[in-house]
Amino acid sequence: MTSTEYFIVVIVLLVFIVIFQISKASEYVSVLKGEKKAFEQNNRINGFLMLVFLVVGLAAAWWCNKVLYDKTLLGVPAASDHGENIDTMLWITLAITGFVFLVTQVLLFWFAYRYQASEKRKALYYPHNNKLELLWTVIPALTLTVLVAFGLYYWFKMTGDPPKTAVEVEITGHQFGWEYRYPGKDNVLGRQHYKLVDASKNNPLGQDWNDVANHDDLHPSEMHLVVNKPVKLIIRSQDVIHDVGLPHFRLKMDAVPGIPTTLWFTPKYTTEEMKKITGNENFVYEIACDQMCGVGHYSMRGVIVVDTQEEYDTWLAGQKPQFLTAHPNGVVPAPKPAAAEAAGAQEPEEKPVALAEEH
Amino acid sequence: MSNEAVIQPGVVVHEAHEHVGGHHHRETFITKYIFSQDHKMIAKQFLITGMVWAFIGGLMSVLFRIQLGYPEATLPWLEDIFGHWARGGKISPEFYYALGTMHGTILIFFVLTAGLSGTFANFLIPFQVGARDMASPFMNMLSYWFFVLASIVMMSSLFVQTGPAAGGWTVYPPLSALGDASIGSKTGMDLWLISMALFVVSQLLGGLNYVSTILNMRTRGMTMTRLPLTIWGLFFTAILGLLSFPVLLSGFILLLFDRHLGTSFYLSDIVIAGKILPNEGGSAILYQHLFWFLGHPEVYIIILPTMGIVSEVMSINARKPIFGYMAMVASLFAIAVLSFLVWAHHMFVTGMNPFLGSVFVLLTLLIAVPSSIKVFNWLTTLWRGNIRFTVGMLFSIGFVSTFISGGLTGIWVGNSTIDIHVHDTYFNIAHFHIVMGVSAFMGMFAGVYHWFPKMYGRYMNNTLGYIHFWITLVCAYVIFWPMHYEGLAGMPRRYYSYENWESFKQFVELNRVISFAAILSFLVQLLFIFNFFYSIFKGRKVTTKNPWNANTLEWTTPIRPGHGNWPGEIPEVHRWPYDYGKDGVDFIPQTEPVTKDESKH
Numbered sequence: 001m002t003s004t005e006y007f008i009v010v011i012v013l014l015v016f017i018v019i020f021q022i023s024k025a026s027e028y029v030s031v032l033k034g035e036k037k038a039f040e041q042n043n044r045i046n047g048f049l050m051l052v053f054l055v056v057g058l059a060a061a062w063w064c065n066k067v068l069y070d071k072t073l074l075g076v077p078a079a080s081d082h083g084e085n086i087d088t089m090l091w092i093t094l095a096i097t098g099f100v101f102l103v104t105q106v107l108l109f110w111f112a113y114r115y116q117a118s119e120k121r122k123a124l125y126y127p128h129n130n131k132l133e134l135l136w137t138v139i140p141a142l143t144l145t146v147l148v149a150f151g152l153y154y155w156f157k158m159t160g161d162p163p164k165t166a167v168e169v170e171i172t173g174h175q176f177g178w179e180y181r182y183p184g185k186d187n188v189l190g191r192q193h194y195k196l197v198d199a200s201k202n203n204p205l206g207q208d209w210n211d212v213a214n215h216d217d218l219h220p221s222e223m224h225l226v227v228n229k230p231v232k233l234i235i236r237s238q239d240v241i242h243d244v245g246l247p248h249f250r251l252k253m254d255a256v257p258g259i260p261t262t263l264w265f266t267p268k269y270t271t272e273e274m275k276k277i278t279g280n281e282n283f284v285y286e287i288a289c290d291q292m293c294g295v296g297h298y299s300m301r302g303v304i305v306v307d308t309q310e311e312y313d314t315w316l317a318g319q320k321p322q323f324l325t326a327h328p329n330g331v332v333p334a335p336k337p338a339a340a341e342a343a344g345a346q347e348p349e350e351k352p353v354a355l356a357e358e359h
Numbered sequence: 360m361s362n363e364a365v366i367q368p369g370v371v372v373h374e375a376h377e378h379v380g381g382h383h384h385r386e387t388f389i390t391k392y393i394f395s396q397d398h399k400m401i402a403k404q405f406l407i408t409g410m411v412w413a414f415i416g417g418l419m420s421v422l423f424r425i426q427l428g429y430p431e432a433t434l435p436w437l438e439d440i441f442g443h444w445a446r447g448g449k450i451s452p453e454f455y456y457a458l459g460t461m462h463g464t465i466l467i468f469f470v471l472t473a474g475l476s477g478t479f480a481n482f483l484i485p486f487q488v489g490a491r492d493m494a495s496p497f498m499n500m501l502s503y504w505f506f507v508l509a510s511i512v513m514m515s516s517l518f519v520q521t522g523p524a525a526g527g528w529t530v531y532p533p534l535s536a537l538g539d540a541s542i543g544s545k546t547g548m549d550l551w552l553i554s555m556a557l558f559v560v561s562q563l564l565g566g567l568n569y570v571s572t573i574l575n576m577r578t579r580g581m582t583m584t585r586l587p588l589t590i591w592g593l594f595f596t597a598i599l600g601l602l603s604f605p606v607l608l609s610g611f612i613l614l615l616f617d618r619h620l621g622t623s624f625y626l627s628d629i630v631i632a633g634k635i636l637p638n639e640g641g642s643a644i645l646y647q648h649l650f651w652f653l654g655h656p657e658v659y660i661i662i663l664p665t666m667g668i669v670s671e672v673m674s675i676n677a678r679k680p681i682f683g684y685m686a687m688v689a690s691l692f693a694i695a696v697l698s699f700l701v702w703a704h705h706m707f708v709t710g711m712n713p714f715l716g717s718v719f720v721l722l723t724l725l726i727a728v729p730s731s732i733k734v735f736n737w738l739t740t741l742w743r744g745n746i747r748f749t750v751g752m753l754f755s756i757g758f759v760s761t762f763i764s765g766g767l768t769g770i771w772v773g774n775s776t777i778d779i780h781v782h783d784t785y786f787n788i789a790h791f792h793i794v795m796g797v798s799a800f801m802g803m804f805a806g807v808y809h810w811f812p813k814m815y816g817r818y819m820n821n822t823l824g825y826i827h828f829w830i831t832l833v834c835a836y837v838i839f840w841p842m843h844y845e846g847l848a849g850m851p852r853r854y855y856s857y858e859n860w861e862s863f864k865q866f867v868e869l870n871r872v873i874s875f876a877a878i879l880s881f882l883v884q885l886l887f888i889f890n891f892f893y894s895i896f897k898g899r900k901v902t903t904k905n906p907w908n909a910n911t912l913e914w915t916t917p918i919r920p921g922h923g924n925w926p927g928e929i930p931e932v933h934r935w936p937y938d939y940g941k942d943g944v945d946f947i948p949q950t951e952p953v954t955k956d957e958s959k960h
Contacts, residue, residue, distance in 0.1 A: 016886070151774040156713065259642065
């Protein structure tokens, strides 16, 4: 330990000893003064602190909001249509819970201060009042009904079927990164099976090359989306549970091995537009893994670029199908049955430690 | 009913003898302090074991807060202590994840379940229902010792080469099922599962005892509606535990099978570390259903006892009956029932059927109704009271404050529409730490300060108590309030570092403030621990049987009761426990017969 660290430890110990001595002394003093007097004094101090805590606490909450508001997404418009619904829901909920918070906290600390022990007063014997209790059963129930109704309205809108025009994009998580697959010209994602996964043969997603729908599937290193065009993500995982977290779109969905999930939305702003909106020229749409997935969880980052249609088309035209990377001459080598290939893929000597070593 | 007939008559006779001075029963050190069957001693054992765990769990949070608040710092002494887990004086990611996982496991299960229910159920149930001991003192002792076994196994997992479990306290498979997925999923995970299995046994032994004691061993006149709210809280807690812990155990056993016997309950389509696994057809989501079937009731297992404690302490110190006793019991009951019907609100973004999700939204938000009834009833209890700020009372008020703050954000995360955005972010961390971490600790502290005189015949130091309360309350808000903002920036939880993220790197200073407050609040808890142990031996002595002028039965026992609690007959009960300030009388104990000219309520 360095000398500063020793110094800190010594200071902490000294503070402990001082606090302890003061506390012990105050106990002796209270014995000398008489229990009753000491109690009254302590009660007044604590009652006063209740009021102080309320006032200072509310002021601190206001100040905290002032300092932190701009660092959150509260001031940044949601970048997807669903996100806008979520923001509306969030503000409705904030208004209601904020009101209740204020009223109940003020009452709590005010009552504590106002009704501190006094010889002049007697406590009111007030064991129950059915009307009051009914009142605060019914009002919360009605309020919550409103919140449930709004919430479910938006929920079903978001989780309902995507429009037919939606572009399908597959995103696959593994420790610790994301892979993207686009269906190519035929708009169909080819068959895949996890037993076909073989990075050494340029097949990290386990595409079945016997399925011609796979031959034009693209495997770019970034996800590109078109502004104002709905997209349906097909989300897979190859190992443990991950989560496609899209903070700016206000969305997330788990990637579960063996159980593909889906998520659809419509991006509202291109990356360039978001740079202007946020005033941050380094802005990127980030994909953050939101489900604990191992030691590299914190580094499991992906990037989405939202383009205009033209930019997107140019980008897409520059991508080479994975099939051609795996088969430079453009033909499937031997028409082996898929099952046999899958069985072959299990042999460990064919499997270098690839794939999972990105972080 | 007569308890004398139920309890071993030998014990009763002994206690009576002891009272008149006959000291002929041999109580050795071992039977008195170690393998004790006295509910009071077992309660203290649970409490002190819980405090040891709380110290360790709290220290772990300090360590990972060092990483989050001071990611640049190199502290060589960390390497001196933790070796390769903190090479170069920096906490490694493996260590960070192990710390977070164990912090959660320890505080949720070992401190706020065993330490809390174990302490107060054991201590208060026989006292407040008027029984000489638990229905089965032997099972009660076993319950504690199974907890110790679980503790030893869990503790040993901290010292294995590959470290303890590191996949988060929820240990979701496949991460927790495959050693190749994480070093924490090697030996450490097996020890975790074994420890938790022993823990479940301990909970079941304890829970059966609590329920049967409350139902069968109440003294004459103690009808169910005359039970203090502490007992109601502990009663529902025990029932929740009995119904949900076995489900958790089944989930763990399947996980053990998947780990060692080649089954595929949770595993399917996995390529890990370049190996293609043969497992197909399992569902990782099945585990989450089994886990949260306990996991959700678990948060009520943590909070219901403290609701009872707070109701009791608050009523005594406001010198006023608790407002709406029946509504309080009914809302406890409603919470207990609903707690079984909301588990999948932890799983809105797992790809679960959205319709199923919507049912869970409805049921989840329903819980807010009984919760708000309780809050309004506590507020009304304070209204026009005559409040004594004992340390227990301060913590009760703190409990209500944090329960409101954390409860209201529950309305956010319980609504699937908002949950999509804030799920697994710091918003969620803020929510559950305030509502079940801080609140539960507030309630637990209220109980410890309030019943300490009954436990040890001495008082804890008041001034230290006040300092403990105010700094803890302030730090709790300083730590968790700003985390809501981090969550609203989408900042994910369980990240070792945020520096490479354009979206989340703006909170460096804030994280430093939070870490500082966390360290400060940890130090203040040391004051509490010191106060506790110092006061056992040196605290001011209690000179009257009933120092708080309370109504319940435990204050009719001698200042230092022996095994069997009452030297003579168990008192008879004639009224409910909340006659404070009735007809101008400050308090009327439950043992006072109702007089003719007394007003009815």
